[in-house]
Amino acid sequence: MDLADARRIIDAGIGEADRIQSPSNIAVVDAGGSLVAHVRMDGAQLGSIEHSIDKAHTSVLFRSATGDLAQDSEPGGQFWGMALSGLGRVLVFAGGVPLVVDGEVVGAVGVSGGSREQDGAVAEAAAAAL
Amino acid sequence: MDLADARRIIDAGIGEADRIQSPSNIAVVDAGGSLVAHVRMDGAQLGSIEHSIDKAHTSVLFRSATGDLAQDSEPGGQFWGMALSGLGRVLVFAGGVPLVVDGEVVGAVGVSGGSREQDGAVAEAAAAAL
Amino acid sequence: MDLADARRIIDAGIGEADRIQSPSNIAVVDAGGSLVAHVRMDGAQLGSIEHSIDKAHTSVLFRSATGDLAQDSEPGGQFWGMALSGLGRVLVFAGGVPLVVDGEVVGAVGVSGGSREQDGAVAEAAAAAL
Amino acid sequence: MDLADARRIIDAGIGEADRIQSPSNIAVVDAGGSLVAHVRMDGAQLGSIEHSIDKAHTSVLFRSATGDLAQDSEPGGQFWGMALSGLGRVLVFAGGVPLVVDGEVVGAVGVSGGSREQDGAVAEAAAAAL
Numbered sequence: 001m002d003l004a005d006a007r008r009i010i011d012a013g014i015g016e017a018d019r020i021q022s023p024s025n026i027a028v029v030d031a032g033g034s035l036v037a038h039v040r041m042d043g044a045q046l047g048s049i050e051h052s053i054d055k056a057h058t059s060v061l062f063r064s065a066t067g068d069l070a071q072d073s074e075p076g077g078q079f080w081g082m083a084l085s086g087l088g089r090v091l092v093f094a095g096g097v098p099l100v101v102d103g104e105v106v107g108a109v110g111v112s113g114g115s116r117e118q119d120g121a122v123a124e125a126a127a128a129a130l
Numbered sequence: 131m132d133l134a135d136a137r138r139i140i141d142a143g144i145g146e147a148d149r150i151q152s153p154s155n156i157a158v159v160d161a162g163g164s165l166v167a168h169v170r171m172d173g174a175q176l177g178s179i180e181h182s183i184d185k186a187h188t189s190v191l192f193r194s195a196t197g198d199l200a201q202d203s204e205p206g207g208q209f210w211g212m213a214l215s216g217l218g219r220v221l222v223f224a225g226g227v228p229l230v231v232d233g234e235v236v237g238a239v240g241v242s243g244g245s246r247e248q249d250g251a252v253a254e255a256a257a258a259a260l
Numbered sequence: 261m262d263l264a265d266a267r268r269i270i271d272a273g274i275g276e277a278d279r280i281q282s283p284s285n286i287a288v289v290d291a292g293g294s295l296v297a298h299v300r301m302d303g304a305q306l307g308s309i310e311h312s313i314d315k316a317h318t319s320v321l322f323r324s325a326t327g328d329l330a331q332d333s334e335p336g337g338q339f340w341g342m343a344l345s346g347l348g349r350v351l352v353f354a355g356g357v358p359l360v361v362d363g364e365v366v367g368a369v370g371v372s373g374g375s376r377e378q379d380g381a382v383a384e385a386a387a388a389a390l
Numbered sequence: 391m392d393l394a395d396a397r398r399i400i401d402a403g404i405g406e407a408d409r410i411q412s413p414s415n416i417a418v419v420d421a422g423g424s425l426v427a428h429v430r431m432d433g434a435q436l437g438s439i440e441h442s443i444d445k446a447h448t449s450v451l452f453r454s455a456t457g458d459l460a461q462d463s464e465p466g467g468q469f470w471g472m473a474l475s476g477l478g479r480v481l482v483f484a485g486g487v488p489l490v491v492d493g494e495v496v497g498a499v500g501v502s503g504g505s506r507e508q509d510g511a512v513a514e515a516a517a518a519a520l
Contacts, residue, residue, distance in 0.1 A: 003429055003430065007429075035428060036429070036430050037429045037430065038427060039393055039396075039397075040393065040424075040427065042392045045192055045193055046163060046190065046424050047188070047216070047220070049425050051212075051215060070210050073210075074205035075205055083210065083211030084211075088215050088216060089215075091211060093209045093212065133302055160422070161422065162306075163424075164300075164309060165298065165309050166300050167298060168297060169263055169266075170296050171263055172263055179294060305451060305453055306423060306450065306451045310475070310476060311472075314475065333470075333471065334465035334470065335465055343471030343474055344471075348476060348478060349475075350471075351475060353470055376468035
């Protein structure tokens with residue numbers, strides 16, 4: 001996951017976000033969970049800056065799309081309380097997607113700013129550019 | 131959002147809080163989420179100091195009344211777990227209201243100290259003074 | 261230390277800050293170190309918001325003007341390292357002044373935004389209004 | 391400070407960092423201190439991710455190049471201990487530079503990864519592209 005990869009992924013995300021009119025924050029992290037690049041699109045809300053970074057971070061740490069962690073972390077779920085861990089950096093709502101090459105997680109992209117469907121669509125479009 | 135604006139907003143909030151006998155903390159932040167002014171009314175509880183500031187902060191960051199964020203952040207909601215993000219500074223219960231001019235969020239007011247209905251009423255009265 | 265006291269103290273600080281042209285953040289805390297009121301004057305820098313609150317907090321906690329704590333907390337001083345304590349909320353540079361009535365610390369005022377001399381002058385003018 | 395501005399500033403920084411062979415993290419924040427964009431160049435150290443963001447943040451909050459804050463925050467300086475405030479986000483070593491238009495701070499760039507001279511040179515080159 002080098003900077004050129006990250007920027008290509010981010011630009012693909014920006015393209016989709018523009019298309020569906022959902023101004024987003026988009027972040028890419030490497031296999032260790034460390035930030036490689038981030039953008040806040042014009043008009044994207046401030047609260048989504050950290051969310052985009054933390055969704056990418058969560059995706060790498062648990063090798064999952066963040067939305068897939070929701071049910072298990074609800075009351076009654078097998079990982080109930082997980083959404084409160086990591087000093088608040090573990091996010092379990094949609095928008096974080098792992099980047100996988102040959103079965104290996106090489107990083108993740110995190111998107112925040114729209115609805116569950118919008119963030120998910122932008123993240124998928126971004127990840128497809130890897 | 132200058133200090134004169136913030137003080138006028140706060141004074142309107144104090145007026146309503148006195149009327150409904152709900153001693154409150156009232157905070158105003160600017161469009162970037164930074165504090166402009168805060169008051170703790172006589173008799174208001176200490177735990178509400180940070181709550182008033184964080185509600186205003188949350189309102190600007192997500193361009194929403196804080197109470198409107200509650201349902202989406204509950205288990206099963208599209209942003210489940212959001213109430214646990216932001217190092218605990220994201221509050222999703224009533225009392226934070228964005229201040230909007232010509233469709234732009236120029237700041238927010240946050241009120242804490244009473245019930246959901248009381249905090250909401252004081253915040254609405256405060257915001258109306260912009 | 262009620263809100264009327266805090267506002268009178270803050271207004272005296274604003275008057276002096278205007279006079280010496282040093283746009284300031286001014287905070288008043290009670291005897292327990294809890295915030296009673298805060299203002300950010302127009303043009304005051306954002307970094308001074310927390311500093312004003314933390315200076316007032318420090319002044320009450322150690323019953324000292326913050327500037328008087330500097331030397332002791334330097335390398336070689338009897339409280340070396342103190343400036344690193346309190347999760348960063350202990351500030352040892354000028355601008356925090358305890359408010360004393362009949363020998364009892366009843367609160368403190370914290371001022372931040374200018375030079376050592378400016379913050380000190382505004383804090384002294386504010387405290388004199390108690 | 392929109393995303394196009396931030397990317398132009400970052401690309402200018404990357405150009406200089408390549409020229410002097412100092413792989414860097416480069417971050418741009420807006421006038422409120424909120425992140426607009428960040429990149430970690432290939433080969434840049436992980437510890438500099440947060441440093442680049444926090445240097446930009448510090449520059450906006452105190453309207454200063456970060457390196458200019460060093461002397462005042464040393465033992466004996468008028469702001470001794472300032473480097474320990476802000477939950478560790480106040481950085482007083484070189485690499486953060488405010489972005490100024492018509493005398494107004496509109497944002498800042500933060501660079502981290504090299505020596506004081508290298509970070510300063512990359513930050514200056516980046517800021518010149520505003």
